[in-house]
Amino acid sequence: MNVALLVPRGTPLVTERHGLVRTQVRAALWRVTQPAGAVVGYIERVDEGAVERFRVKRLGRDFRTFVALGDYDSFEDAFDGLRRS
Numbered sequence: 001m002n003v004a005l006l007v008p009r010g011t012p013l014v015t016e017r018h019g020l021v022r023t024q025v026r027a028a029l030w031r032v033t034q035p036a037g038a039v040v041g042y043i044e045r046v047d048e049g050a051v052e053r054f055r056v057k058r059l060g061r062d063f064r065t066f067v068a069l070g071d072y073d074s075f076e077d078a079f080d081g082l083r084r085s
């Protein structure tokens with residue numbers, strides 16, 4: 001029998017801010033959606049040596065690809081950059 005060890009999370013998987021829902025998909029990836037579920041974009045943590053950056057990707061006009069909008073120093077700055085784009 002397999003027993004899973006449940007470790008309490010430091011932050012919730014899903015948060016809402018400025019009318020958008022942020023869902024942590026993996027340890028270094030968050031999906032940002034509208035409340036109805038439409039995907040706005042993704043925020044990805046990128047480790048560049050000793051520097052931690054956050055890359056913002058938005059759904060392209062063809063609805064098949066993602067376009068990188070830029071890298072930010074903090075998660076909140078990346079979220080605001082995606083929200084304002």
